[in-house]
Amino acid sequence: MLFCAAAPVFAQTSAVPLPTKRDGAQQVAQVATAAPADAAQKIANHFSSVKTMTGEFMQFGPRGDQAGGKFYLERPGKLRFDYDAPSTLKVIADGRNVAVGNGELDTWDFYPLSRTPLSLLLADKIDLENRMVRDVRQQSGLTIIVLGDKSIFGDQVITLMFDSKTYELRQWTITDAQGKDTTVILSNVRTGVEFGRSVFRIPYDQIMASPSSSN
Template sequence: MANDTLAEFAPTRRRLIGLGLAFAGAAALNVVPGFRLLASAQASAPEAAQKIADHFSGVKTMTGEFVQFGPKGEQTGGKFFLERPGKIRFNYEGPSNFQVVSDGTSVVILNKKLRTSDLYPLSKTPLKLLLDTRIDLSGDRVQSVKQEDDLTTIQLADKSVFGNSKITMMFDPKTYELRQWTITDAQGKDTTVMIFNVKEGVNFAANTFAIDYRANRELNSRQK
């Protein structure tokens, strides 16, 4: 799927883990009173923004709860687990029993109720920018940085890899904690994940981010 990203899935198999709120879409690119905006992708990010990104990059493991808002206003939630670099897991609440797991190489979207399993390269999704060893704001990935007293917003993209998809991360400028992120897909549709009750520096079981590639192949072969 050319330029397909995780943002193009919602909780109906093909649209599960897009990540965005309406206010974080096209309006987020406009200058808003009280913000300092870095619009040029070639410009250097403000030092304060890089400090926030470095702090978040230094968080090697974290877990907590999340609420996800889809492009049509649909809302889901559950628990998440993150281990840098490249690993994340979302356990969705509800009867569908959705799971999304990245093992650092691939991302699998699993619907146990419908017995479907979709596999994608992590390197082809904007989620990779969130999970990198270090979030580097010095290159042309930076689309914009907006700063105000209670929020710092950093938008990243890599057109050569993700097409027109983008990821927008929002941080508390005082504690440097990540509050939420939004992924905008190639069609301009946003889905946001807001996180809370977060714990850092936790230990996970060895299989927390494991993907059963054999089971994925078997499920997909039955659907052909």
């Protein structure tokens, strides 16, 4: 198992299905057409050039759960999700690991970033010639890029959806090994921002000192 139930952003709980069940990668595929390679690569290149992002997110999970909050992203490898109340969850990726904090239970769990599909989202760049690219297609004004590596993530994939005109990342869906989707939709996004060092700092001392935390 990649992530425990306390880590909704990755595919297990407290997230958000799209307007209908399994909207993410599968339903889009039914009506999508192949994206021109040059246009898709331009979008991938634009996304790779964006080194920092911040904004708001809404998350939909496979059980209909919904959560929102603020996110912070810095390429390569860094990401933070602060969930709005009543959730007490916090997710931090510092370039090496991903830590999931549960304020209510006072626990932390952490995992190697390289073993999660989020590492593909946070990579330096997206090369459409890379073997990790599973599919590229267009549908309803979106360019969809599906990434995965069976040797690392098994059947898990991450589906990135970009606005075909503005090249902006609109949302992503992580599909787990059981075929369940967790979708994150972005809004009010700002790019080119600067973050303090503490934003992506994982409290390793606190994690290691807590008897209820795991890795």
